[in-house]
Amino acid sequence: xxxxxxxxxxxxxxxxxxxxxxxxxxxxxxxxxxxxxxxxxxxxxxxxxxxxxxxxxxxxxxxxxxxxxxxxxxxxxxxxxxxxxxxxxxxxxxxxxxxxxxxxxxxxxxxxxxxxxxxxxxxxxxxxxxxxxxxxxxxxxxxxxxxxxxxxxxxxxxxxxxxxxxxxxxxxxxxxxxxxxxxxxxxxxxxxxxxxxxxxxxxxxxxxxxxxxxxxxxxxxxxxxxxxxxxxxxxxxxxxxxxxxxxxxxxxxxxxxxxxxxxxxxxxxxxxxxxxxxxxxxxxxxxxxxxxxxxxxxxxxxxxxxxxxxxxxxxxxxxxxxxxxxxxxxxxxxxxxxxxxxxxxxxxxxxxxxxxxxxxxxxxxxxxxxxxxxxxxxxxxxxxxxxxxxxxxxxxxxxxxxxxxxxxxxxxxxxxxxxxxxxxxxxxxxxxxxxxxxxxxxxxxxxxxxxxxxxxxxxxxxxxxxx
Ligand SMILES: Nc1ncnc2c1ncn2[C@@H]1O[C@H](COP(=O)(O)OP(=O)(O)OP(=O)(O)O)[C@@H](O)[C@H]1O
Ligand SMILES: [Mg+2]
Numbered sequence: 001x002x003x004x005x006x007x008x009x010x011x012x013x014x015x016x017x018x019x020x021x022x023x024x025x026x027x028x029x030x031x032x033x034x035x036x037x038x039x040x041x042x043x044x045x046x047x048x049x050x051x052x053x054x055x056x057x058x059x060x061x062x063x064x065x066x067x068x069x070x071x072x073x074x075x076x077x078x079x080x081x082x083x084x085x086x087x088x089x090x091x092x093x094x095x096x097x098x099x100x101x102x103x104x105x106x107x108x109x110x111x112x113x114x115x116x117x118x119x120x121x122x123x124x125x126x127x128x129x130x131x132x133x134x135x136x137x138x139x140x141x142x143x144x145x146x147x148x149x150x151x152x153x154x155x156x157x158x159x160x161x162x163x164x165x166x167x168x169x170x171x172x173x174x175x176x177x178x179x180x181x182x183x184x185x186x187x188x189x190x191x192x193x194x195x196x197x198x199x200x201x202x203x204x205x206x207x208x209x210x211x212x213x214x215x216x217x218x219x220x221x222x223x224x225x226x227x228x229x230x231x232x233x234x235x236x237x238x239x240x241x242x243x244x245x246x247x248x249x250x251x252x253x254x255x256x257x258x259x260x261x262x263x264x265x266x267x268x269x270x271x272x273x274x275x276x277x278x279x280x281x282x283x284x285x286x287x288x289x290x291x292x293x294x295x296x297x298x299x300x301x302x303x304x305x306x307x308x309x310x311x312x313x314x315x316x317x318x319x320x321x322x323x324x325x326x327x328x329x330x331x332x333x334x335x336x337x338x339x340x341x342x343x344x345x346x347x348x349x350x351x352x353x354x355x356x357x358x359x360x361x362x363x364x365x366x367x368x369x370x371x372x373x374x375x376x377x378x379x380x381x382x383x384x385x386x387x388x389x390x391x392x393x394x395x396x397x398x399x400x401x402x403x404x405x406x407x408x409x410x411x412x413x414x415x416x417x418x419x420x421x422x423x424x425x426x427x428x429x430x431x432x433x434x435x436x437x438x439x440x441x442x443x444x445x446x447x448x449x450x451x452x453x454x455x456x457x458x459x460x461x462x463x464x465x466x467x
Contacts (some may be wrong), residue, residue: 001026001030001240002095002099002150003025003028004025006022006024007080009091010022010079010378012090012091012094012242015079018070018073018079018230020066023359024067026067030088031043032044032064035063039064040066041066043057043060043067043069045057052401056329061076069081074239080353081111081292083178088141088445089171091272092147092148093147093176099154099157101152101380103157103179103180104157105156105181106178106180107121107158107159107181107182107184108160108169108182108207109183109185111340113138113162115162115286117160117212118132118311118313118315119311119345120182120294121287122307122310122312123307123311126153126448129151130158130207131156131157132314133146138429145178150281165201166202166203168203169207169210170209178210180297181215181233182207183209183220183229184226185220187365198225201229208229208232208401209232211431212234213358216237216292219238219239220240222241222242234426237342241288247292248291250265251263253281254363255285255351257352259279259349260277260417267291267295267301267304269295270300271301272304273305274305277310279348281347282341291308294307316335318332318335324460324463327441327444329352329360332344332457333445334445337448338380339369342383342446349362349442349444360442361394361441363433363441363442364392364395364446366444366446367403367451371448380405381405381409381412383412383413384410384413384420385410388420393419394420395410395421396432399424400461404422407422426453428438443460
């Protein structure tokens with residue numbers, strides 16, 4: 001963290017000092033877990049469901065914390081505030097405002113935020129110190145915690161911004177005002193909470209409304225609702241996608257036999273071939289988005305293409321591909337699912353299966369996509385049908401009503417049951433696969449996060465040592 005005195009911290013958060021010396025300097029980092037506190041740090045005390053951070057204030061100070069950010073006196077030096085969550089946000093805002101040499105990049109979208117955030121970070125860190133959150137840490141606590149890691153030497157801060165409600169993104173952009181704002185897509189994720197795709201677009205567009213006139217709004221040219229956000233920003237608009245008018249484009253998109261895409265990247269600064277290490281065609285869009293950000297920050301097209309080719313998956317359970325010793329390939333995409341990502345994952349699965357006489361059998365072990373609202377059953381039906389149309393060898397639908405609907409879709413589209421089966425839970429899916437998998441098969445595992453289908457992938461991998 002950029003060093004601040006406790007007096008400056010108190011002023012930033014609108015708090016009062018309790019038993020603390022105003023001239024003491026906080027050098028950071030800020031921690032919410034007393035076991036992680038290091039000398040010079042600040043301990044933020046949260047009242048959780050099971051634990052009250054205030055009970056660990058003394059431990060944190062013993063470990064070297066110079067003070068505790070708390071909502072009541074704790075008997076050790078403290079900055080007292082009404083709300084520790086809001087205080088963290090305000091502190092982060094102060095730190096980011098002081099970091100004049102740091103370009104803030106923020107991104108949102110229905111699917112692919114974490115994957116794209118990881119890609120952007122892997123490109124930008126070649127050109128300077130880059131701070132970005134691990135995994136999907138993007139809520140009202142995780143977001144400021146990441147921003148508070150910014151130092152004087154930080155050149156880029158890359159932030160993922162999720163929206164569950166109107167105003168969420170506006171709040172996050174008030175903490176870390178972005179210069180570059182990227183909107184990936186407006187899918188159907190959380191449509192249950194928002195009511196419609198238009199309402200989702202309304203909320204995600206808050207990101208481009210927050211951009212300054214000298215900033216850049218990086219928008220998906222292939223997504224109607226994202227493209228329309230161009231009218232909601234003062235910033236320069238940069239379009240990416242496969243549309244002919246996109247500024248950052250992909251042409252000659254191909255998937256190789258392992259499901260990894262290659263394409264020609266074209267930017268206003270020239271063209272270069274890209275071969276991704278990531279699996280699935282949906283990463284083309286994510287890679288273009290990342291390339292547009294890198295281009296905007298001055299990276300050359302050759303450098304961007306090379307960095308894209310080296311970038312790996314930093315966050316787990318997103319198209320994680322592992323070959324078992326017996327030649328069974330397990331694709332763990334159980335981190336999350338919505339109709340768009342289900343379609344992308346099915347297409348990647350089929351391309352990994354290959355064509356012709358060498359074709360491998362493909363299994364799609366799919367669970368429920370949650371929070372889809374009134375379209376839920378129709379969306380599940382459509383995924384079942386798509387599995388059959390893409391010629392997936394077998395759909396294993398896992399779960400209750402939604403899974404049954406998906407399986408019924410497959411039956412209606414195909415030859416009544418040969419291409420699909422319904423099982424009640426993850427254990428039943430594992431049992432079925434154990435009895436039926438043959439060397440060389442490819443298995444995709446995917447569902448909404450809360451279904452916990454990664455259990456299936458983990459069990460299959462435990463069965464056969466990785467190659
Ligand atoms: N551009 C894309 N279009 C459709 N699906 C995608 C895209 N990028 C990634 N996915 C898929 O969406 C799922 C979630 O990916 P990721 O974690 O990157 O998204 P996210 O937007 O961060 O999700 P969350 O809202 O849960 O944080 C993964 O299963 C991934 O394979
Ligand atoms: Mg995420």
